Amino acid sequence: MTGSESLAEVSGLTIGPTAGGPPVLLDASLSVARGQVVGVVGRSGSGKSSLAFSLLGHVRPGLERRHGSVRVAGLDPFARADARRLRGRVVSFLGQDPASSLNPALRIGNQIAEAVRLRSPAAPPGNVDERVEALLQSVRLPADRAFQRRLPHQLSGGQAQRVALAITLAGSPNLLVLDEPTSSLDTVLAARMRRLLVDVLHDGDRSAVLVSHDPVWLASVADDVIRLENGRIMAPGHPLMSPLAAIVPTQPTGAGAAGPSTDGRLSVKGLAAVHGRERVLHDVSLTVAGGGCTAVMGSSGSGKTTLARCLVGLHRPTRGSVAWWEEAPGPGGSAPVQLVAQDARGALNPRESVRTALMRPLTGIRRQPAGKAAAEAGRLLGLVGLAPEVLGRRPGELSGGQRQRVNLARALAAGPRVLVCDEITSALDPETGSGILDLLNSLRRTLGLTVVLVTHDVVAAARCAEQVVVLDGGQVVESGPADRVLVRPEHAVTRELLACADHLPPGLAACATGTAVGRTVESTRGEGERA
Structure with a gap:
């Protein structure tokens, strides 16, 4: 009271x-x-x-x-x-x-x-x-x-x-x-x-x-x-x-929507990985068409982030392969696969300006001369919807949404064909997160990027992805077209993710009932005992 x-x-x-x-x-x-x-x-x-x-x-x-x-x-x-x-x-x-x-x-x-x-x-x-x-x-x-x-x-x-x-x-x-x-x-x-x-x-x-x-x-x-x-x-x-107005799913507009492409295609076969002695990924396979988007979903501890780190070379798998196709590499070199991390503040050096953060991959990876790199930094900033004056600011002077856009621009500065986006909207309010998802779809369309969207947000997956892969315990428990997996889920883990999601649009909310809700209520008993 x-x-x-x-x-x-x-x-x-x-x-x-x-x-x-x-x-x-x-x-x-x-x-x-x-x-x-x-x-x-x-x-x-x-x-x-x-x-x-x-x-x-x-x-x-x-x-x-x-x-x-x-x-x-x-x-x-x-x-x-x-x-x-x-x-x-x-x-x-x-x-x-x-x-x-x-x-x-x-x-x-x-x-x-x-x-x-x-x-x-x-x-x-x-x-x-x-x-x-x-x-x-x-x-x-x-x-x-x-x-x-x-x-x-x-x-x-x-x-x-x-x-x-x-x-x-x-x-x-x-x-x-x-x-x-x-x-x-x-x-x-x-x-x-x-x-x-x-x-x-x-x-x-x-x-x-x-x-x-x-x-x-x-x-x-x-x-x-x-x-x-x-x-x-x-x-x-x-x-x-009103978050409902901000996150209504839209039809993906990336290049993948127009048909598959070889350039930028990503293929993962039989991937296994460990942390210490604990196996965290078991025989994970997925394929993303060039210009397409695949959402990797699952609850905490399911192996999503380890998979993302394996895709970009930050975690060495014990078995399996990761391959991508690049038909027309850009001049001066590039880094074909780039990670866009969840924690944009932690990913950016707090002592460096945005200009410095963007210039480093342009001069170091792309080997552009300083004058050309400076102009490209301004262009990339405009591409992600930020004003030129942001170049002189440090991360602490930016909002969460602005930092995430800078994080995207820095990844693009390396000239990638594949973006691996790890929970890039989870710490943002619905309207800002919606803007980031719109930006991601726009970049797919204009640049032909291939995207792996690691997320626990059902609506983000529905908004961006053509394919969905659901992980649990380091294994793929369900996969398929987004309009099937998210509307007619077959596995209990997928149904639980839908049941616990907030602000689902009517088309997705219809399946978040019955067995899924019952399982969620039961799963809270003794939840402290599970790692």
Whole structure:
């Protein structure tokens, strides 16, 4: 139940680049009562994260607080002494990337115990182990010693996110700041995580600021929802973004739609791969026609990313082959297969300008002279829909959608025939993600590119791909034309992906019922025991 006492207040907050320029957050005000859940929704680059971070007294590098005040439990999180009293105890943060918050060298039980000792200093030493067990149980993970001794790399994506949530809860905070906590998870894990978060938010008198690009989910869990647009909080009653309008599937418009081509064709036969002693791919085969698009789908841990890394030469398979055809190589050399990674921020050097990022493959791989490469960098930027002034900016000065477009332009700078796109829209809001998918289809049509789209987004697959391959446990469990696999799925894994997907158009939603939903509900029982 929402209380009347205010726990957090943001008043007239403006945040902008330290070097000057338009603010990313303008005169923003926010009030959070005790026991209240406030949702914050908006497109990529609208200022959502900047508003959320302000409750912890944090401003991203390259930005500064120009004016305005923030109070949490009567204290100023931007004051060093107050921040020490607030962080982890009164206010705690959970983001979308658990890997960045967990120490890869420490066992997870030790990391949770360390958080308990730091954030609950009054707890007797003998009670720390009990508290660690209770926290793991509260996020529906095993509490036994064997699980506590695991290292972060031994966890699935969903398990890592739950461990990060346990650490967030270690100090019993009054206010949770959750910044896109499910956007990096596949549809099945995201559905489970959302159910867990609802239970956590309804536990006691806890308040929360929940940042998401999904207005439908926010409306179902939040007491109040505000929308940010270009750094401004829109007036009450302003319509929220409608993801349904943004992601209605369209007929693929790539060159592959006009008929198969040999140039750019990709063939994978009998591929097997391991991580350490664990086999993660088993006899995977697929073929993508020149100019075509094949979507590779599956839940977390199914082997999708390992397959993508094998295709571009970043992971050595133990068996099988990857081959592509290039009938007319470009002058000066090229890299025929290029990866477009999910984490565009991590893929770009934060200290380099966009111009430098684009020039490197143009001069290094394509061996173009500096003058020609500079002109080509500007052309590529225009090809992905960005203005010339972006060339002088660094990744931290760009929105998520802009960074992903730069990531695409850099891949194109190497002159590829095949693009392997690994979850390129998963961290973006629906409208921005829709624009990236439109751009990908446009590039296929204008450049004749062949695309492997690794995704857990059913609608992205329907929008772009002619063929769909579904992985589970490192094996292909279903494959075929997209209009058959996504409308009349034969395998339970495919049906579960459809059942857990959000905002399905009517044609796809019709099959996400019955057995699939039943299997999803059953699969949540004991889910913590699975790796």
